[in-house]
Amino acid sequence: MTEAEIIQRFFKAPAQALADPDVLLGIGDDAALIQIEDGQQLVVSSDSMVIDRHFVAQTPAYDLGYKLVSVNVSDMAAMAATPRWLTLNLSLNDVDEVWLKDFSAGLFAAMARYHLILVGGDMLRSTELNLGLQIIGTVSAGKALLRSNAKPGDDIYVSGSLGLAASAVATLKQERNEHAKLTAAQAAALYRPPIHIAFAQALPELCHAAMDLSDGLLLDLQRLLTASGVGAVIHCEKLPLAESVDESMALSGGEDYALLFTAPAAVASKLQALATAEGCVINCIGSICAGDELRLVRNGQSEALPSHAGFDHFS
Amino acid sequence: MTEAEIIQRFFKAPAQALADPDVLLGIGDDAALIQIEDGQQLVVSSDSMVIDRHFVAQTPAYDLGYKLVSVNVSDMAAMAATPRWLTLNLSLNDVDEVWLKDFSAGLFAAMARYHLILVGGDMLRSTELNLGLQIIGTVSAGKALLRSNAKPGDDIYVSGSLGLAASAVATLKQERNEHAKLTAAQAAALYRPPIHIAFAQALPELCHAAMDLSDGLLLDLQRLLTASGVGAVIHCEKLPLAESVDESMALSGGEDYALLFTAPAAVASKLQALATAEGCVINCIGSICAGDELRLVRNGQSEALPSHAGFDHFS
Numbered sequence: 001m002t003e004a005e006i007i008q009r010f011f012k013a014p015a016q017a018l019a020d021p022d023v024l025l026g027i028g029d030d031a032a033l034i035q036i037e038d039g040q041q042l043v044v045s046s047d048s049m050v051i052d053r054h055f056v057a058q059t060p061a062y063d064l065g066y067k068l069v070s071v072n073v074s075d076m077a078a079m080a081a082t083p084r085w086l087t088l089n090l091s092l093n094d095v096d097e098v099w100l101k102d103f104s105a106g107l108f109a110a111m112a113r114y115h116l117i118l119v120g121g122d123m124l125r126s127t128e129l130n131l132g133l134q135i136i137g138t139v140s141a142g143k144a145l146l147r148s149n150a151k152p153g154d155d156i157y158v159s160g161s162l163g164l165a166a167s168a169v170a171t172l173k174q175e176r177n178e179h180a181k182l183t184a185a186q187a188a189a190l191y192r193p194p195i196h197i198a199f200a201q202a203l204p205e206l207c208h209a210a211m212d213l214s215d216g217l218l219l220d221l222q223r224l225l226t227a228s229g230v231g232a233v234i235h236c237e238k239l240p241l242a243e244s245v246d247e248s249m250a251l252s253g254g255e256d257y258a259l260l261f262t263a264p265a266a267v268a269s270k271l272q273a274l275a276t277a278e279g280c281v282i283n284c285i286g287s288i289c290a291g292d293e294l295r296l297v298r299n300g301q302s303e304a305l306p307s308h309a310g311f312d313h314f315s
Numbered sequence: 316m317t318e319a320e321i322i323q324r325f326f327k328a329p330a331q332a333l334a335d336p337d338v339l340l341g342i343g344d345d346a347a348l349i350q351i352e353d354g355q356q357l358v359v360s361s362d363s364m365v366i367d368r369h370f371v372a373q374t375p376a377y378d379l380g381y382k383l384v385s386v387n388v389s390d391m392a393a394m395a396a397t398p399r400w401l402t403l404n405l406s407l408n409d410v411d412e413v414w415l416k417d418f419s420a421g422l423f424a425a426m427a428r429y430h431l432i433l434v435g436g437d438m439l440r441s442t443e444l445n446l447g448l449q450i451i452g453t454v455s456a457g458k459a460l461l462r463s464n465a466k467p468g469d470d471i472y473v474s475g476s477l478g479l480a481a482s483a484v485a486t487l488k489q490e491r492n493e494h495a496k497l498t499a500a501q502a503a504a505l506y507r508p509p510i511h512i513a514f515a516q517a518l519p520e521l522c523h524a525a526m527d528l529s530d531g532l533l534l535d536l537q538r539l540l541t542a543s544g545v546g547a548v549i550h551c552e553k554l555p556l557a558e559s560v561d562e563s564m565a566l567s568g569g570e571d572y573a574l575l576f577t578a579p580a581a582v583a584s585k586l587q588a589l590a591t592a593e594g595c596v597i598n599c600i601g602s603i604c605a606g607d608e609l610r611l612v613r614n615g616q617s618e619a620l621p622s623h624a625g626f627d628h629f630s
Contacts, residue, residue: 002627003627004627024356024459025459025461028542029394029461029462029463029526030360030390030393030394030462030526030527031358031359031360031390031391031393031394031396031450031452032358032359032360033356033357033358033359033394033454033459034356034357034358034359035356035357035456036351036356036357038353040351041339041349041350042348042349042350042357042451043346043347043349044347044348044349044400044434044435044451045346045347045402045435046402046403046435046436046447046449047437048404048406048439048447049439050406050440050441050445052442053440053441054439075345075346076345076346078345079344079345079346079348081346085359087361088361089361089363089404089447089449091363091445119359120359120360120361122361122363122447124363124364124369124445125365126368126443126445127367128441128442128443130365130406130439130441130445130447132361132363132404132437132445132447134361134402134404135346136357136359136451137346139348144339144340144348146340146344147344147345148344211344211345212345223319227343227344312317312318312319
């Protein structure tokens with residue numbers, strides 16, 4: 001197959017199911033062409049996945065496609081933006097039609113869930129499978145939610161429950177990457193984390209700061225604290241642990257793709273009402289304070305941070 | 316080094332030398348935030364490079380950074396767009412500070428030449444070096460130049476001279492990838508192809524269709540003909556061959572990153588005047604005709620197309 005044939009067979013939107021009048025020109029020319037409205041800002045991000053680093057070779061291709069979209073949508077939610085358009089950089093070591101069919105099906109299923117359009121990209125030959133995805137969203141001018149604006153006194157919230165995706169990774173490690181050993185809940189948490197776009201888009205009215213959880217609560221929260229120039233106290237007993245999950249998975253496991261956000265205590269009941277209305281579970285797990293320290297507290301007693309705080313690809 | 320340290324040391328713009336008031340938020344949050352003006356369309360593209368496929372391991376890192384930007388800018392020129400913002404997906408197999416310093420210097424040098432801002436991206440560990448770059452540009456509504464609008468009777472033009480980059484690739488192959496064996500002109504053609512943005516931006520007033528030449532004139536022209544539903548005649552004696560370059564390099568060598576465009580014969584002198592004003596050499600190499608055939612003509616005689624027409628990563 002030529003590159004054009006691969007694109008035609010696997011990466012053209014199914015029957016333009018998601019026609020977006022703003023996409024004036026999609027896949028096929030030197031670039032895609034997108035109409036943009038007045039008063040809108042673009043939100044641009046990119047999150048990629050490499051075999052043997054972010055996923056094992058045994059991962060079902062459908063799940064890979066679905067997750068690749070989800071992790072990028074998660075960055076848009078963390079900015080309170082509307083995810084809109086994708087470009088794909090697909091580095092393949094061979095042309096396996098079954099794999100391409102499943103991967104593109106997962107990609108398009110997640111795209112349908114989040115109302116996204118694939119507008120272009122690049123296809124490459126490589127030794128290892130490398131899945132690059134870029135996402136462009138929009139947000140009304142002045143409404144983006146940054147990680148650098150947390151204020152002392154803010155409550156700290158997370159969406160969903162934590163640790164189940166990391167427990168799935170641990171199960172795969174124990175079970176020689178046999179995906180059949182995952183529970184349905186583990187597979188869903190690892191490959192199809194629910195991103196609550198509508199909830200996230202309403203947050204700028206109530207919240208000060210937000211980011212998404214990808215590398216573990218402690219590491220990601222530390223990044224938010226550094227960006228905001230503040231400290232925090234986390235109450236271990238308030239962590240929303242997923243069922244049968246160790247606390248360490250919730251603190252440092254990563255792969256949650258949940259929302260981490262901070263808001264003044266005064267809006268707590270409004271936040272809970274909003275979450276309920278949008279079908280999203282949120283929990284307050286601590287608070288922002290002055291200084292630059294991240295402290296763990298259990299039943300009123302300070303506790304040492306675990307030595308392994310989370311995942312950095314380079315440290 | 317952590318990912319944050321690598322970004323801080325090598326990928327923050329040098330002293331914000333290229334401050335762009337439209338970049339409201341750059342590297343460091345979940346996504347970048349970009350202001351967009353009314354009446355503008357976004358132009359989005361992506362072109363990546365993988366070791367041993369697009370470049371050899373011996374390639375100087377500076378040249379890689381420079382070329383990675385150039386090939387993406389070339390797609391913007393082919394749409395008559397203004398290149399604006401980049402995201403980088405950098406998959407590294409180790410953290411070599413000298414390599415990172417040189418690569419980022421080349422990247423930023425090309426960005427300075429074309430007035431671009433790096434707004435975000437992703438950094439990954441991988442076995443092989445995989446350089447993903449995405450570019451976002453803008454164009455006034457209705458002004459983008461597509462490859463699908465060539466008309467019978469149009470003249471076919473190329474910018475610059477052809478074949479020198481392909482001859483550089485051939486030299487490297489003969490000389491065991493010893494870059495010192497390249498002439499200065501070969502190295503410039505392969506790694507720093509000049510992209511004539513201002514010239515390209517003026518083309519929509521005069522031209523019908525355009526694309527950039529990356530995989531070889533015959534293969535790329537065939538794509539333009541297919542997209543436009545037309546045929547073409549190319550006159551071999553009119554090909555602007557670079558010095559000491561075989562005609563086959565110009566027809567099928569690839570890597571030129573020149574502009575291929577079509578325009579009615581009536582604007583020929585205006586086009587030449589524009590090219591001269593912008594310091595760009597252009598040559599008419601043939602014409603568009605009805606039908607779907609691509610024909611080569613030499614001194615009035617039809618000639619068979621070469622069997623190897625150009626480069627497709629997957630065919």
